[in-house]
Amino acid sequence: MSDRLAVDGGTPVRTAEWPSWPVWGKREEELLLEVLHSGKWGTLNGPKVIEFEGKFAAFQGAKYGVCVTGGTPSLELSLRALGIGPGDEVITSPYTFVATAGAIFKVGATPVFADVEPGTLNLDPACAEAAITSRTKALMPVHIGGCPANMDAINAVAKRHNLYVIEDACQAWGAEWNGQRVGPIGDLGGFSFQASKNINAGEGGIIVTNDPTLYERAWALHNVGRVPGVSRYEQNYMGYNYRMTEWQGAVLLAQLERLPQHIAKREENAAYLTELLEEIPGITPRTRDPHVTQHAWHLYMFFYDAQAFGGLSREEFIHLMGAEGVPCSPGYQPLYRSPGMRRAYAEQAGVLAPWQQDVGSLPQVVPCPVTEKACQETVWLSQSMLLAEKRDMEDIATAIRKIQLAKA
DSSP states (O other): OOSSOGGGTOOOSOOSOOOOSSOOOHHHHHHHHHHHHHTOOSGGGOSHHHHHHHHHHHHTTOSEEEEESOHHHHHHHHHHHTTOOTTOEEEEOSSSOHHHHHHHHHTTOEEEEOOBOTTTOSBOHHHHHHTOOTTEEEEEOBOGGGOOOOHHHHHHHHHHTTOEEEEEOTTOTTOEETTEESSSSSSEEEEEOOTTSSSOSSSOEEEEESOHHHHHHHHHHHBTTOOTTSOTTOOSSOOOBOOOOHHHHHHHHHHHHHHHHHHHHHHHHHHHHHHHHTTSTTEEEOOOOTTEEEOOOSEEEEEEOGGGGTTOOHHHHHHHHHHTTOOOBOOOOOGGGOHHHHHHHHHHTTSSOTTOSOOOSOOOOOOOHHHHHHHHHEEEEEGGGGGSOHHHHHHHHHHHHHHHHHHO
8 A cells, every 4th residue: 555645646545345335135125026916015005014113113122113204204293293383392402414403393393402412422411401491392312323312311301391202213223222222212213214324215214102192193193194993084183194105114124134233243343443543643433322232323423633634624634535445424514504494493483484585684593512513523434334344444544544644
């Protein structure tokens, strides 16, 4: 390997491809063909979705599961099942995908952002408690990147203030807090099966819960207001068509079968990569709380200190890593700074009409300092990279060291 950076004409650390995503095989083919030949392609008369609901709920330690069309609907219907709507506030993290807050806006409630913990980047329970008002109805912690939030502390805050807890577990299949899998630790939990996710059907999601009443409400809401066991033409509620297809159910059954093997592989490679990165000045792997007994590793995150790389910006560092054959991403910006999010607040307040072009002065943001800092320093690696071999983790560390040697 040349000491010259690849962008300067040197040999890249890595030219081999990283594992592709999605991973699929004969099992998906078999189950899809079963659906094709059955003629039962929809949820109303097909068994695959029902089978997956039961198996995935059990996998997460929940009694009930309701498959829906995506991760965002899983959060939206969880909110609706709890009766949360206009005039209510839901406290959540600003270090997350737009869907978390989007689901809150969708039901007419208002997202309130509380800061994250410096090392874990998960919702800080103390900050969440400080944000509670008389309008607060729920906390929505996000298990970002597949690493569980502090559910003991979050549930304690909720209990003190008589609040609901909805887990945004859209990146956290199989993740555990204190030996308990996430999703049913709160009142309800929502998961995503979108194309980038560690268990993937292109799109789709599921709601899990241990509460039979909330299960019945969520089931009714996702299935145009029907109630289990009642005539399909009798609607007890005003619901929606958020039903998953049998095609997705078939793929997910196969994906679930190999998920434990993938979890173990990601855990092993992430642990080794963390050992390697901890030895590099200026690189700090994201903190893993000791109560996290299993990490889903949808993302591997580390903090980058430009000072240790001669002032090289994070963006330039990411560019150089890509040239060395190690693709990286800067990840999220604070969600409250998104123009779309600020428009949503303005529209909800009645000071901006939907699609209005002249936005004037959008509402001012109230920054969360830890989130702001993290969004300037964090670097992401994708989950599929952790399905490579142990020696491939060494390439990541080697590329970082090579850049540091050239720039520091």
